[in-house]
Each structure stands twice: as C-alpha cells, then as structure tokens.
Amino acid sequence: MFRKIDRTNTFNDVLKQIIAQIQTGELKPGDALPAERILAEELGISRPALREVLKALSLLGITVSVHGGANYIATDLSSCLTGPLSIIFQMYNSKIQDAVSLRGALETKAAYLAAQNCSQLDAAELQLIIAKLDSTDDETLRSDLDRDLHFKIAQIADNPLIFSVMNASSQLTENMIVGIRSHFMQKDEDSPEIDSQHTRLVAAITANNPSLAEQIMSEHMQTIERLLKEITE
Known part of the structure; x- marks a missing residue:
C-alpha cells in the first residue's frame, strides 16, 4: 500500500503518500x-x-489516534485546520475579533460564489433552513440551523479552501466563547435584524445575484462583530 521513502525528508514523503491515497479514494x-x-x-x-x-x-x-495505538484518517477532514489555526492565534496573542474578522472575509466571498453556483436544489435546501429558523424559538435548534445555513452557503461556493479555513475560524470562535452562536440566535431584540439578514441573504443567493449576496453577508458579519464587541467589552 505504501512505498519506501527518502529518509532525508520523512515527514513530507509520508504526508504526500497519505494525501495521495485520500485523493484516489484508497484511504477514506x-x-x-x-x-x-x-x-x-x-x-x-x-x-x-x-x-x-x-x-x-x-x-x-489529518489522523486521529485512539486508545491502543490505532491510527485513523479523520472523519471530518474539513476541520483539520482548527488545531494549526489555534496555535497561530495563540502565537500572535490574537483577539476573538481577529477570528471573526477572518471568518467575515471568507463568508462574504463564499456568499458571492454561492450566488454564482446556486442550483434549484441548493435554493430549496437554503429556503428550508430559513423556514425552520422562522418556525422555532428553541435556542439550541436555532443555533444548529444558523450553523447549517452558513456551512451550506460555503458548500455551494464550491471552494474547499474557503470552506476549510472558514470552518476552522468558526470553530476557533466557538471554542473561545462557548455558546456564542446560541447567544446570537436567541429570540430577543437582536433576533429580527439577524433573521432579516438571513432571509435577504438567501433571497439574493437563490436569485443568483452575487454582488447583492456579498453585500448582505458583509452587513450580516458586521452585525455579528458589533454584537460580539458588546458582550466582550
């Protein structure tokens, strides 16, 4: 399954072989x-x-070790950047606002690309998430639906690099402030603004209007940054 490697470059050679086998489907x-x-x-x-x-x-x-020494390919490779990004974050004494700003830049581009790529099936899935958000007051469910909406938009954008880094920056934010997404999705005075942005965002994406989708996502992420600043200062 594996070939002998050049011992002067052990790590890179092993990494290349594992990545190649993931790409070909030999390792899943x-x-x-x-x-x-x-x-x-x-x-x-x-x-x-x-x-x-x-x-x-x-x-x-990329891999996960379990008790007993067995090593497995991670089941969610889209999250593999969370650890390294967290280390970089700590090295530079970054603030949570830095992670949110990074996520905002990625999300606005994802919204633009999603509007270019959105199919009828994608549109139906986005509209279903919005309908579920509108029909519930459950804080935990609304948090999960918010995550689903943003990740679905990133998936429609069809750029694995944007998706992976966005996922890592989102995880980093939520690791630092547990329940932050649930807090934002509570049905309170801020909820109408966020819900309206979600609805308008999905409308722009499903209408295949990239510029408008990018504009609304930028507005949405600025709202998130403002609310985060209010609760952390």
Whole structure:
C-alpha cells in the first residue's frame, strides 16, 4: 500500500503518500492506517520515526489516534485546520475579533460564489433552513440551523479552501466563547435584524445575484462583530 521513502525528508514523503491515497479514494475518512510495525516496514523507516510523523499528522487533524495505538484518517477532514489555526492565534496573542474578522472575509466571498453556483436544489435546501429558523424559538435548534445555513452557503461556493479555513475560524470562535452562536440566535431584540439578514441573504443567493449576496453577508458579519464587541467589552 505504501512505498519506501527518502529518509532525508520523512515527514513530507509520508504526508504526500497519505494525501495521495485520500485523493484516489484508497484511504477514506475513518479508515484505519496499517499497524505501526507494518507501516514502518512498508515505508522503510523506524517505528520511533514513524511515531513522530503520526504525532504531527494528528496535530494537523489529518489522523486521529485512539486508545491502543490505532491510527485513523479523520472523519471530518474539513476541520483539520482548527488545531494549526489555534496555535497561530495563540502565537500572535490574537483577539476573538481577529477570528471573526477572518471568518467575515471568507463568508462574504463564499456568499458571492454561492450566488454564482446556486442550483434549484441548493435554493430549496437554503429556503428550508430559513423556514425552520422562522418556525422555532428553541435556542439550541436555532443555533444548529444558523450553523447549517452558513456551512451550506460555503458548500455551494464550491471552494474547499474557503470552506476549510472558514470552518476552522468558526470553530476557533466557538471554542473561545462557548455558546456564542446560541447567544446570537436567541429570540430577543437582536433576533429580527439577524433573521432579516438571513432571509435577504438567501433571497439574493437563490436569485443568483452575487454582488447583492456579498453585500448582505458583509452587513450580516458586521452585525455579528458589533454584537460580539458588546458582550466582550
């Protein structure tokens, strides 16, 4: 399954092989890697050297280690940037507003691209999420639906880099302030503004109007930044 590698560049060579096998479908999310002894033999490296590579892959979120030493390809590779982004965030003593600003830049571009790509099926799925948001006061459900809406827009944009970094920045924000999304989605004085932005955003995307979708998403993310500033200061 694996070929012997150049020991002068162990990590990069192992990484390239694993990525290549994910791309070809030989390795799928959730698949187990061969046992350490077998994998080390196939790659032609020592088990200690292999363990260092596996630790790095785990830090990157590409693999997951479980009790007993088994290593698996992560089931959600779209989240693999969360760990590295968190490290960069800490290194530069960044503030939560920095993460939200990053997410805002990505979300506005995603909205633009989604409006270009939106199919009738995509439009129906977006409108269903909006209908569910309008019909419930449940804070937890509204939080989940808000997440679904933003991720669906990013998926329609069809740019895996935007999706992955946006997902990581969103996770980073929610890790720092637990329940932040639920807080914003409560049915209170801010809810009509956010709900209106969601509705207008979906209308622009489903009408295939990229400029308007980008404008409304920018307005929406500015609202989120304003509300975040109010609760953190």
